[in-house]
Each structure stands twice: as C-alpha cells, then as structure tokens.
Amino acid sequence: MELFEKAPVRASGMLPVGGVHQIYWEESGNPDGIPALYLHGGPGGSLNKGSYRTKFDPARFRIIGLDQRGCGRSTPRVTAPGYDLGENTTSLLIDDLERLREHLGVERWLVNGVSWGSTLALAYAQAHPNRVTAVVLMAVTTTDRFQVEWITETVGAIYPEAWDRVAGHAERAGVGYRRGEGRLIEAYARLMTHPDPAVRDAASYAWTAWEDSHVSIGNDAPPGGGHRDDTDHRHVFATLVTHYWAHDAFLNPPILDRMDRVRHIPATLIHGRRDVSGPAVVPWRLHQKWPGSELIVVENEGHGGPTMVEAWCLANTRHADRLEREPPATRRSN
Numbered sequence: 001m002e003l004f005e006k007a008p009v010r011a012s013g014m015l016p017v018g019g020v021h022q023i024y025w026e027e028s029g030n031p032d033g034i035p036a037l038y039l040h041g042g043p044g045g046s047l048n049k050g051s052y053r054t055k056f057d058p059a060r061f062r063i064i065g066l067d068q069r070g071c072g073r074s075t076p077r078v079t080a081p082g083y084d085l086g087e088n089t090t091s092l093l094i095d096d097l098e099r100l101r102e103h104l105g106v107e108r109w110l111v112n113g114v115s116w117g118s119t120l121a122l123a124y125a126q127a128h129p130n131r132v133t134a135v136v137l138m139a140v141t142t143t144d145r146f147q148v149e150w151i152t153e154t155v156g157a158i159y160p161e162a163w164d165r166v167a168g169h170a171e172r173a174g175v176g177y178r179r180g181e182g183r184l185i186e187a188y189a190r191l192m193t194h195p196d197p198a199v200r201d202a203a204s205y206a207w208t209a210w211e212d213s214h215v216s217i218g219n220d221a222p223p224g225g226g227h228r229d230d231t232d233h234r235h236v237f238a239t240l241v242t243h244y245w246a247h248d249a250f251l252n253p254p255i256l257d258r259m260d261r262v263r264h265i266p267a268t269l270i271h272g273r274r275d276v277s278g279p280a281v282v283p284w285r286l287h288q289k290w291p292g293s294e295l296i297v298v299e300n301e302g303h304g305g306p307t308m309v310e311a312w313c314l315a316n317t318r319h320a321d322r323l324e325r326e327p328p329a330t331r332r333s334n
Contacts (some may be wrong), residue, residue: 029056033060068307126261143251143255181245204234207238
C-alpha cells in the first residue's frame with residue numbers, strides 16, 4: 001500500500017562500520033525534515049526496491065534507511081566465504097546505527113521497525129534512549145525465548161503438515177536433531193553453517209518454505225514476495241534468521257526486562273490479530289510495560305496488510321505533528 005509518492009533517493013553510500021563490514025545507506029525526502037530511520041525485517045531482509053519510502057510524507061521527513069550488516073547491499077554478505085558470524089550480533093547492529101547517525105549528522109530520530117526490525121528498533125532505543133524522538137513498530141517482535149519457541153515450535157500446531165516437513169528435514173540431515181530432543185532452530189543454525197553447500201542449500205529451502213507457510217496467513221502474498229525463488233537471498237535470509245533466533249537475538253536481559261529505559265518515549269505498536277507467527281500477546285506485554293505507548297490491533301490482518309500499513313503511516317504523521325511543535329534543535333540534524 002502506498003500512501004505517499006515514493007521519494008527518490010538523493011544521497012546514498014557505503015559506510016565502514018568496523019573490520020571488513022560496510023553498510024549501505026540511503027536518504028530521501030526533505031533534508032531539513034524530521035529525521036526518520038527505517039529498519040527492515042528478517043534478520044536478513046533488505047531495503048529491496050524502497051517501498052518503505054512510501055510510508056513517510058517526503059515533505060515532512062528526512063527518510064533514512066539501511067541494509068543491515070551482512071545482507072542486502074551491505075558487504076560482505078553473510079554467505080561470503082570465510083564470513084565470521086560472530087561479527088553479526090544485535091549489539092553490533094546497534095553500533096552500526098550509531099555510526100550511521102553520527103555520519104549523517106542526526107541528533108535524534110524517529111525510529112521505525114517492521115517485524116525483526118521492531119526488535120532491533122527496541123534494542124536500539126533501550127541502548128540509546130536519548131537519540132530517539134519516538135518509536136513506530138509494525139508486526140511487533142521481541143525475539144525472546146518465548147517468541148522464538150512459538151514461531152519455530154508452537155505454531156506447528158496450526159500448520160502441522162508444514163512443521164512435519166521442516167522438522168523431518170532436520171532429522172534426516174544428520175545434525176543430531178530429534179523431535180522432543182533439542183531445539184529445531186539450533187538444528188537449522190547448524191545446517192546453515194554446514195561445510196557442504198548442498199546441505200546449506202537444502203536447509204535454506206526447507207526453512208523458507210516453513211516460514212512462507214506460517215507467515216502467509218492474513219496476507220495476500222508470502223513474506224518478501226517468496227524467499228525460495230531467489231537462491232542468494234534465500235541463503236542470506238535463512239543463515240541470519242537461524243543465527244539470531246538460535247541465540248534469542250543476543251539480548252540478555254531480553255527486551256521486556258529493560259522497558260524502564262524507554263518508558264518515557266512515545267510509541268505506536270501496530271499488530272495483526274491473525275499474526276499466528278507472532279501472537280498479539282507479544283505487543284500486548286510490551287504495551288503493558290510501556291506507559292508512553294499506544295497499541296493498535298488490526299482484527300482481520302496477519303503479519304502485515306493494508307490496514308496495518310495505513311495505521312503505520314498515520315502514526316508517523318501524528319508523531320510528526322507533535323515533533324514539529326518542539327524546538328528545532330531537539331529534532332533536527334546538527
């Protein structure tokens with residue numbers, strides 16, 4: 001759904017963020033507008049063709065997006081020979097965001113996150129609350145042990161055929177997994193780092209087929225337009241998802257145990273009632289611990305949908321109305 005005309009990219013670049021890593025960033029909209037950061041889903045997604053830019057009024061916002069470390073146009077990709085997954089953690093992604101903020105001369109920004117991007121947005125806001133003017137999240141995730149177990153195990157009660165296929169593949173793959181004797185997500189993390197490329201390819205296909213099954217409910221299309229059709233994207237996505245989920249997003253303590261750090265920040269949480277891969281209790285628990293938040297549950301949509309997107313756009317507009325009443329020094333670039 002497009003509520004605003006997609007603003008053209010007027011600046012972009014590759015930012016060195018430490019070691020071998022460089023992250024791709026782009027900027028559009030009003031250079032003197034309210035800085036707004038967009039964080040894509042995954043882990044392992046990307047900015048794709050930039051449809052996120054249609055969710056912000058380009059006359060009011062300085063729109064900033066990036067491809068997260070190891071995926072999209074950032075380099076090296078997680079599938080590069082010799083890639084060190086130890087150099088891809090949530091704390092390092094947060095550091096990347098701070099480097100980008102400083103590089104672009106942004107004092108504070110309105111942080112948007114969708115799906116996995118909402119976990120990263122929350123983690124960033126908790127680490128740097130003084131750099132965040134507001135938070136807008138859609139398809140809310142916290143990527144804690146409860147949610148990871150739900151999305152990899154429990155939701156199999158709704159999609160038993162699909163879960164049987166993904167679990168069966170892991171059992172046959174020879175990585176020591178048996179149902180009831182270990183975590184499925186850890187088995188797939190091992191498969192996606194297996195030295196045999198054929199093993200990795202088969203695992204990536206099995207994993208994304210499973211995700212396309214349970215995320216599709218309430219949506220018109222599978223996530224990302226269908227992961228399985230693009231081999232390279234499929235490998236990147238499956239590698240990073242299983243890596244982060246197997247480690248509960250490297251967040252200890254988890255998001256919900258650190259809400260005191262952001263309780264004063266205004267936030268909008270948008271979620272679909274039919275999101276079986278991320279039950280509504282996730283944003284509900286978040287909302288209960290966040291006095292500055294509003295929760296919008298869309299009854300007839302799942303992990304995204306047109307009504308949710310409209311609510312996302314309107315939330316940014318409401319936050320812009322408030323921010324434009326503040327002194328410019330508190331919201332604009334240096």
